[in-house]
Amino acid sequence: MRFSTIGGAQLLALAACFFPSCIAAGVYDRPSTFIPGRYIVEFEDENTSSHTFFSTLSDHAIGATPIITLDYSLFKGASFNLHDAGNEKANVEKIRSLPSVKSVQAVRSYPIPKTSGHASNQFPPLSAAAAQGSLDTAPDKFSTHVMTGVDKLHADGVLGDGYKIAVVDTGIDYNHPALGGCFGEGCKVAFGKDLVGDAYTGTNTPVPDDDPMDCDGHGTHVAGIIAADSAAPRFTGVAPNATLGIYRVFGCAGSSGDDVLIQAFMMAHEAGADIITASIGSISGWSESPWAVAVSRIVEAGVPCTLAVGNDGENGLFIASEASTGLGVTSVASIDNVITPLLFKNASWSADNGTAKPFGWIPYIPADIPNGTYPVFDILQGNNDTTITCNNNFTIPKIPGKIALVPWVGGCTVGAGLAELVAAAESKYIIYYYDNPATPIIVNGSGYGIDSFGTVSSDVASQWTKLLATGTQVYLNMITPSEESYYTVSPANTVTGGYLSYFSSWGPTFEAEVKPQIAAPGGSILSTYPLRLGGYKIDTGTSMATPFVAGSIALILEARGKLDPATINNLLSATAEAKTFNDGLSTYNYLAPVAQQGGGLVNVYDAVHAVGLLNISSISFNDTEHFIKSVSFEIKNTGKESITYNLGYVSTGTAYTLPSDGSTVPAVFAPGASNLDIVPSSAKLSLSSDSVTIKAGESVTVEVKATPPTDLIASRIPVYGGYITLNSTTESLTLPYLGVAANLKDTVIFDSKDNMTYVSRYFNISGVPDNFAFTLPPQNSTDEEIVKYDFPVPVAIDSFGTRILRVDLVPASANSTVKTTEVLGEQIVGSLDSFPQYEQGRGPWHSFWYGNLSDGSYAPAGDYNILFRALKIFGDEHSSDDYEVVKSVNFSLTYASPNTTTTSTRRSTSFEA
Ligand SMILES: *[C@@H]1O[C@H](CO)[C@@H](O)[C@H](O)[C@H]1NC(C)=O
Ligand SMILES: *[C@@H]1O[C@H](CO)[C@@H](O)[C@H](O)[C@H]1NC(C)=O
Ligand SMILES: *[C@@H]1O[C@H](CO)[C@@H](O)[C@H](O)[C@H]1NC(C)=O
Ligand SMILES: *[C@@H]1O[C@H](CO)[C@@H](O)[C@H](O)[C@H]1NC(C)=O
Ligand SMILES: *[C@@H]1O[C@H](CO)[C@@H](O)[C@H](O)[C@H]1NC(C)=O
Ligand SMILES: *[C@@H]1O[C@H](CO)[C@@H](O)[C@H](O)[C@H]1NC(C)=O
Ligand SMILES: *[C@@H]1O[C@H](CO)[C@@H](O)[C@H](O)[C@H]1NC(C)=O
Numbered sequence: 001m002r003f004s005t006i007g008g009a010q011l012l013a014l015a016a017c018f019f020p021s022c023i024a025a026g027v028y029d030r031p032s033t034f035i036p037g038r039y040i041v042e043f044e045d046e047n048t049s050s051h052t053f054f055s056t057l058s059d060h061a062i063g064a065t066p067i068i069t070l071d072y073s074l075f076k077g078a079s080f081n082l083h084d085a086g087n088e089k090a091n092v093e094k095i096r097s098l099p100s101v102k103s104v105q106a107v108r109s110y111p112i113p114k115t116s117g118h119a120s121n122q123f124p125p126l127s128a129a130a131a132q133g134s135l136d137t138a139p140d141k142f143s144t145h146v147m148t149g150v151d152k153l154h155a156d157g158v159l160g161d162g163y164k165i166a167v168v169d170t171g172i173d174y175n176h177p178a179l180g181g182c183f184g185e186g187c188k189v190a191f192g193k194d195l196v197g198d199a200y201t202g203t204n205t206p207v208p209d210d211d212p213m214d215c216d217g218h219g220t221h222v223a224g225i226i227a228a229d230s231a232a233p234r235f236t237g238v239a240p241n242a243t244l245g246i247y248r249v250f251g252c253a254g255s256s257g258d259d260v261l262i263q264a265f266m267m268a269h270e271a272g273a274d275i276i277t278a279s280i281g282s283i284s285g286w287s288e289s290p291w292a293v294a295v296s297r298i299v300e301a302g303v304p305c306t307l308a309v310g311n312d313g314e315n316g317l318f319i320a321s322e323a324s325t326g327l328g329v330t331s332v333a334s335i336d337n338v339i340t341p342l343l344f345k346n347a348s349w350s351a352d353n354g355t356a357k358p359f360g361w362i363p364y365i366p367a368d369i370p371n372g373t374y375p376v377f378d379i380l381q382g383n384n385d386t387t388i389t390c391n392n393n394f395t396i397p398k399i400p401g402k403i404a405l406v407p408w409v410g411g412c413t414v415g416a417g418l419a420e421l422v423a424a425a426e427s428k429y430i431i432y433y434y435d436n437p438a439t440p441i442i443v444n445g446s447g448y449g450i451d452s453f454g455t456v457s458s459d460v461a462s463q464w465t466k467l468l469a470t471g472t473q474v475y476l477n478m479i480t481p482s483e484e485s486y487y488t489v490s491p492a493n494t495v496t497g498g499y500l501s502y503f504s505s506w507g508p509t510f511e512a513e514v515k516p517q518i519a520a521p522g523g524s525i526l527s528t529y530p531l532r533l534g535g536y537k538i539d540t541g542t543s544m545a546t547p548f549v550a551g552s553i554a555l556i557l558e559a560r561g562k563l564d565p566a567t568i569n570n571l572l573s574a575t576a577e578a579k580t581f582n583d584g585l586s587t588y589n590y591l592a593p594v595a596q597q598g599g600g601l602v603n604v605y606d607a608v609h610a611v612g613l614l615n616i617s618s619i620s621f622n623d624t625e626h627f628i629k630s631v632s633f634e635i636k637n638t639g640k641e642s643i644t645y646n647l648g649y650v651s652t653g654t655a656y657t658l659p660s661d662g663s664t665v666p667a668v669f670a671p672g673a674s675n676l677d678i679v680p681s682s683a684k685l686s687l688s689s690d691s692v693t694i695k696a697g698e699s700v701t702v703e704v705k706a707t708p709p710t711d712l713i714a715s716r717i718p719v720y721g722g723y724i725t726l727n728s729t730t731e732s733l734t735l736p737y738l739g740v741a742a743n744l745k746d747t748v749i750f751d752s753k754d755n756m757t758y759v760s761r762y763f764n765i766s767g768v769p770d771n772f773a774f775t776l777p778p779q780n781s782t783d784e785e786i787v788k789y790d791f792p793v794p795v796a797i798d799s800f801g802t803r804i805l806r807v808d809l810v811p812a813s814a815n816s817t818v819k820t821t822e823v824l825g826e827q828i829v830g831s832l833d834s835f836p837q838y839e840q841g842r843g844p845w846h847s848f849w850y851g852n853l854s855d856g857s858y859a860p861a862g863d864y865n866i867l868f869r870a871l872k873i874f875g876d877e878h879s880s881d882d883y884e885v886v887k888s889v890n891f892s893l894t895y896a897s898p899n900t901t902t903t904s905t906r907r908s909t910s911f912e913a
Pocket of ligand 4: 384
């Protein structure tokens with residue numbers, strides 16, 4: 001249930017949109033995108049400063065505007081904008097060849113995390129008997145703390161005292177009383193910076209300042225999960241005595257570049273943070289992208305970093321977000337809260353102005369309804385068939401001054417249309433109720449002529465509709481939401497509570513590294529919110545699970561003393577509770593795959609008290625081609641007495657990455673609409689001993705040999721897994737393992753079955769027919785000029801990730817006189833501008849093309865094909881055989897002369913970069 005709002009989101013536009021329909025509509029989350037013209041370099045050595053670097057650039061006549069100086073112990077470099085767009089690729093190659101430069105990469109952008117779009121799918125029916133209370137619970141009975149043993153550590157006085165946790169996010173409303181009420185030394189939010197300024201969009205130049213106030217709300221929610229500490233109302237985070245740092249990397253809207261993200265992590269590291277956390281990411285699956293590498297470096301230097309695995313669970317396996325993909329980085333999955341807290345505002349209602357009865361409602365944005373008594377109008381007018389609202393021909397009379405009561409109907413396009421209908425009927429207020437508990441409600445936005453949106457439970461709404469149907473008037477006594485505090489209602493989530501959230505992204509990486517590492521409560525989480533936006537909010541996402549683990553690490557460090565990040569991951573994973581599989585609707589009698597939950601639900605109390613310490617956090621047996629036959633691990637007894645563990649293992653289900661219909665696009669995993677098959681086949685493990693006895697302070701080594709399951713369909717890329725169990729009379733430890741029962745190199749990257757790799761044109765997303773004639777805009781046209789032309793747009797759905805994506809122009813005929821060079825066995829005219837691309841996650845992409853090539857030249861007029869080439873997983877980039885190749889139809893290119901314009905109109909607006 002998307003029972004939360006996100007600033008600036010479009011009204012109702014996000015109603016459930018599932019793969020692959022989203023692809024057709026062009027709204028599928030794209031893999032990381034690049035900020036035009038912006039690059040980040042890392043210097044080769046200590047002696048290069050950004051000053052000397054930029055003067056070297058001017059010596060080489062390369063025009064560049066410096067953006068960020070990165071002068072940190074673990075990263076020396078700079079980001080900049082290149083001026084000469086026409087020679088961009090050539091200039092980048094020049095920069096790459098400078099002796100002072102270690103690497104140069106295009107800066108990727110990361111959107112402000114979407115949380116509300118991924119709220120828990122279930123809305124337990126609210127009954128009058130539902131527990132109603134305030135935010136107060138003392139001692140610590142917060143459901144998420146009880147789920148994870150945090151309550152017991154709090155009772156023992158472990159509160160994270162003295163630990164510094166740096167948050168990289170949208171800022172923090174440090175004026176919030178639960179977050180200390182101030183910013184700076186001596187405050188709870190003690191250090192940090194705004195690295196970008198309010199006006200930063202992700203593509204313009206950041207303007208840093210010293211005030212990391214939160215503009216959006218996300219960072220304030222994250223901060224409260226870690227370290228809120230409020231007596232009245234009583235609300236605490238996981239580590240209420242920890243100190244927070246905040247590195248603000250987003251403006252009030254838009255995205256952030258990885259130059260800014262790398263800077264934020266490096267600054268947090270140099271400020272002495274004990275833990276760094278970021279609930280930010282974009283679809284990746286690769287451990288080597290620049291931000292992931294920078295975070296791995298900080299982990300390597302001894303500071304644990306927690307990052308969200310992502311909210312793309314609906315898209316199946318192999319979709320973990322960067323930078324959680326980084327080696328050593330603690331990648332965090334989400335588990336649904338066992339309760340679904342709801343924040344209500346008080347109001348009352350009466351029939352024919354009789355006795356007033358209280359009811360709760362949830363205001364959205366905007367919610368400007370003045371104090372007063374309002375009659376209710378049922379827009380169904382007594383009809384109990386809510387689906388009639390799905391038709392455009394639906395009409396209602398004028399209802400000025402009344403509140404319109406509107407059913408939220410799943411599966412039809414309610415929303416904007418109904419809001420306009422109500423506005424046209426002269427009402428300014430809408431109260432929704434859900435007709436089907438499994439339907440998300442997103443009510444948020446302005447520009448529809450509605451002053452106030454809100455929701456009531458269907459129980460309350462049906463009392464009103466029944467009375468209205470008998471001719472009784474129903475009046476609502478409303479209080480302006482900003483003048484009324486919230487109260488919570490916390491019904492149990494009996495459907496998904498305590499299980500993996502369906503939206504939580506699945507691993508492993510494309511190279512079979514285990515991701516995520518651990519799971520924590522992230523579905524339906526109450527936490528602090530900026531005071532101007534209400535002070536508290538319930539939000540959902542791996543964004544909420546990640547800070548929970550950051551706070552948990554502070555408790556572990558406080559209780560156990562200094563530990564390196566690898567040991568922390570080993571402890572978290574060994575003591576976590578592996579959960580059984582839940583598909584968003586039902587729970588099954590087998591464990592959820594390691595690719596979905598890593599070690600399972602964090603148990604911080606057990607991590608603090610574990611006596612046995614493993615030296616690894618998980619095992620990957622890799623794929624069939626690189627199968628690792630034998631792995632050893634060590635158990636150390638850190639206790640004062642000898643301990644005996646019985647060793648065994650338990651398999652999870654094996655998940656098929658691809659659906660059974662022969663498609664090369666990974667299966668989807670959405671409640672009620674899943675084609676992701678999980679089967680019982682499992683690997684057989686043999687352990688070198690059934691039982692080990694370890695003296696105090698000593699270690700023993702155990703060898704594990706695996707035999708992968710053989711009764712699986714390799715072409716569907718099965719991912720098997722399980723847990724090695726170590727049981728003693730006093731504790732039980734687990735070691736997750738997984739493997740891929742297929743040769744990953746055989747994986748199909750382009751969605752060839754559906755012919756989803758082709759050349760389309762700007763005015764039409766469909767593929768062009770053979771011998772299509774393109775008229776390109778005159779060379780070096782302005783943006784305004786360019787959009788008048790029907791230029792080529794290469795399009796593809798990548799079913800799987802690729803390390804190198806080439807899109808090259810080749811002559812259609814062997815007799816062509818156009819100059820070519822041989823690249824990987826093919827005569828090419830050049831690469832299309834913006835190609836090759838590196839470390840691509842899976843999903844659709846498209847690229848507008850005006851005839852310009854990556855070396856800055858323009859392709860001559862002539863007859864061509866476009867050659868799409870993707871390096872296979874584990875392929876050798878220098879071997880043409882290791883690329884998957886798709887050749888487009890023939891087409892011709894001519895350039896319009898500067899003064900002619902075409903009169904075509906643009907037919908597709910959903911198809912833009
Ligand atoms: C936690 O912080 C409070 C307020 O600063 C302090 O009174 C208390 O002693 C601290 N508790 C622990 C266990 O450090
Ligand atoms: C109920 O109260 C409203 C507002 O005070 C008033 O306009 C309306 O006439 C009353 N209706 C009845 C049935 O008494
Ligand atoms: C609206 O009602 C609330 C609660 O009774 C009250 O505190 C507030 O002052 C009222 N606002 C106005 C503008 O009358
Ligand atoms: C809807 O109305 C019809 C006719 O009055 C009635 O038979 C039916 O039971 C009603 N359905 C519900 C769900 O109330
Ligand atoms: C409205 O449209 C629906 C679906 O097209 C149709 O079944 C229904 O008869 C229409 N109603 C009116 C009043 O036109
Ligand atoms: C799998 O094997 C390949 C090739 O040796 C290697 O690059 C990759 O890191 C391995 N993955 C894991 C998880 O060991
Ligand atoms: C260890 O305990 C778990 C959980 O009770 C159980 O599933 C597993 O079979 C046990 N393993 C051994 C070797 O006894």
